[in-house]
Amino acid sequence: MPLSSLSGSVSAALPPPSPLPPAAGGAALVTGGTGFLGRRLVERLLAAGRPVTVLARTPAPDLEACGAKFVRASLDDAAAVAGACRGAETVFHVAARVGVWGRYEDFYRTNVLGTRALLEGCRRHGVRRLVYTSTPSVVYNGRDLAGADESLTLTEACPSPYPLTKALAEREVCAASAAGQEAGHALRTVALRPHLIWGVGDPHLVPRVLERARAGRLRIIGDGRNRVDMVHIENAVDAHVLAERALAEAGGAAGAGQGSAAGKAYFVTNGEPVFLWDWINGLLTALGEPPVRRRVSLRAASAIGAVCETAWRVLRKRGEPPMTRFVAAELAKDHWFSIEAARRDLGYAPRISMATGTAELVAWLKEQATRRA
Numbered sequence: 129m130p131l132s133s134l135s136g137s138v139s140a141a142l143p144p145p146s147p148l149p150p151a152a153g154g155a156a157l158v159t160g161g162t163g164f165l166g167r168r169l170v171e172r173l174l175a176a177g178r179p180v181t182v183l184a185r186t187p188a189p190d191l192e193a194c195g196a197k198f199v200r201a202s203l204d205d206a207a208a209v210a211g212a213c214r215g216a217e218t219v220f221h222v223a224a225r226v227g228v229w230g231r232y233e234d235f236y237r238t239n240v241l242g243t244r245a246l247l248e249g250c251r252r253h254g255v256r257r258l259v260y261t262s263t264p265s266v267v268y269n270g271r272d273l274a275g276a277d278e279s280l281t282l283t284e285a286c287p288s289p290y291p292l293t294k295a296l297a298e299r300e301v302c303a304a305s306a307a308g309q310e311a312g313h314a315l316r317t318v319a320l321r322p323h324l325i326w327g328v329g330d331p332h333l334v335p336r337v338l339e340r341a342r343a344g345r346l347r348i349i350g351d352g353r354n355r356v357d358m359v360h361i362e363n364a365v366d367a368h369v370l371a372e373r374a375l376a377e378a379g380g381a382a383g384a385g386q387g388s389a390a391g392k393a394y395f396v397t398n399g400e401p402v403f404l405w406d407w408i409n410g411l412l413t414a415l416g417e418p419p420v421r422r423r424v425s426l427r428a429a430s431a432i433g434a435v436c437e438t439a440w441r442v443l444r445k446r447g448e449p450p451m452t453r454f455v456a457a458e459l460a461k462d463h464w465f466s467i468e469a470a471r472r473d474l475g476y477a478p479r480i481s482m483a484t485g486t487a488e489l490v491a492w493l494k495e496q497a498t499r500r501a
Contacts, residue, residue, distance in 0.1 A: 155179040157216040157255075159203065159246065160223025161196070162188045164331055165261065165322070168365050169220060170196055183212045184223065203242025210249030218257040218372050221246055221301075224294065228455050229440065229448040232289040239293035240300070247304050250315050257375040259368055260301040262319040264357075264395060264465055265291035268454075272462040274355070278393055278469055287437070288454040298393060305391035316375045319393035320367055323465065327361035327485055328492040334411070338493075341412055341420060345450070350426045350460030352405040357397035357464035360480040367396040370474040394470040400482045401464035407486075414490045415497075429456035 156173050160166040161182030173180045174194050181197040182188060192198050201208035203223055213219060225238035243260070250258055267273070267280040268291045282295040298319045305317040326333045340346040359367075374389040409419035424432075433456045436449035470476040 153178065154217030154256075155181070155215055156218045156220060157181045157183060157212055158220045158222060159183045159209075159212075160221075160261075161191065162186055163222065164329065164361065165325055165364055166220075166222040167191070168329075168361055169222065169368055172365050172369065181212060181216065183209065203238045203245070206241070206245035206248075209242060209245040210252060213246065213249035213253045213255050216253070216255050218259065218375075219246065219250055219255050220259045220261070220368055220372070222261045224261070225290070227290055227448060228288050228452050229437075230289060232292070235289040235293040236296075239290075240296045243297040243300060247300065247315075250304075254314060256314045256316065257372055258301065258304070258315060258317045259371045259375070260298065260317065260319040261368070262298045262301075262321045262393060263291065263294050264321045264323045264463065266295035266298055266321065266393075268457075270457055272354075274462045274464060275466050276395075276464075277466040278395065286454065287452065291454075302391045302393060316378055316390040318371045318375055318389045318391070320371055320396050320470075321393060321465075322359045322364040322367065322396040323463075324356065324358040325361055325364050326358055326489070327480070328488055329361070330489070334489065334493070337408055337411070338415070338417070341408075341417060346408075346420050347429075348405050348420055348423045349429045349456055350423075352403075352423065354404055354460055354462050355401040355464050356404045356462070357395075357399070357401050358482070359397045360478070360482075360485040362480050363398060363478045364396060366479060367394075367470065367474065367476050370476050374474050389473045392469075392473070394474065394476075395465035395467055396470055396476065397465055397467055398478045398480075398482055398485075399467045400478075402482060404459070407482075411486065411490065414486075415493055426456060426460040429460065432456075 156178055158166055158170050158180060161170045162184040170180055170182055170191055174196060181199060182191055183199045183201055185200065185202045187200060188198060199208065199212045201212065203209055221243065225235050266282050267276065268283045268286045282299060283291050286292050301317050301319050304315060324333055337346070371389060378390045405420065412419050429451060430453050433451040433453040436451050437453065439445065440449045467476065
């Protein structure tokens with residue numbers, strides 16, 4: 129399902145400086161720095177003149193050519209993860225095992241134990257700030273979430289191992305801030321919950337939608353009137369930079385709302401809920417593709433998902449099932465969130481609107497199609 133990134137690799141020239149106020153400064157470690165969000169974050173930090181180390185499983189010579197130091201390792205390698213923290217003032221923990229299906233043990237090892245190793249590395253090497261990329265799925269409860277805020281409790285029952293293990297890791301990250309203060313460590317932490325990251329260069333969300341639609345395998349689940357939040361890639365990067373700055377200002381002469389982010393989690397979206405299937409069909413129409421018309425009830429989709437899960441589990445099939453109970457719920461129910469806490473504590477304000485971002489995405493996708501023709 130992957131599409132190439134914006135130009136197949138990071139451009140020789142880094143992006144122009146961000147319009148945001150200067151970030152905290154100092155050396156930064158970015159785990160998962162070759163993924164969609166991680167790469168854009170690395171580019172932003174390099175453009176600001178920051179020393180950046182990237183920890184990832186795959187090499188990134190283009191990022192190295194732009195000045196990044198590279199550590200090739202997975203989150204399963206506790207020693208390498210902890211060692212990569214040496215010399216960093218801020219760690220952006222973006223890497224994770226993602227997906228809607230797989231062995232719980234695999235997700236736990238990467239998402240929980242990997243995060244735990246990173247926290248230990250931060251303490252051992254005197255890292256001052258850790259910004260953790262979480263997910264809104266950590267509050268999954270199987271119900272509609274309309275305007276939900278951070279008062280929701282973390283999930284303890286979900287049919288997918290990804291939200292469960294991310295919730296466990298988020299809890300440890302947030303607790304580490306208070307524990308560090310009590311133990312005399314300098315480490316302050318914050319968790320961000322960006323929802324459905326998309327934009328030009330997206331290798332995940334939009335390509336998967338287009339692939340399934342073109343193959344005739346996309347169905348509207350439920351009544352098609354569920355609303356969801358998304359977050360444009362540049363807004364997601366903004367949130368990470370702002371979260372770092374909020375941690376840096378914690379305890380100092382902070383302005384209104386600043387200094388209160390340590391140990392907390394924040395939803396990060398565009399703040400513009402859309403009807404999911406209207407947005408998908410609008411995108412398809414703009415690209416000259418037929419809109420999705422065929423429907424499946426949520427009850428039927430959930431039943432199909434349960435059957436698929438059983439078959440994949442019993443037969444030990446590789447890859448993800450075509451439908452799961454978790455995916456059925458996500459495609460049929462409301463899940464949009466309040467970003468008032470992020471506005472208040474981080475100074476977050478989405479810069480790229482849904483309309484602007486969608487227009488840019490459509491233009492880019494058409495350009496990519498022309499190049500492939």
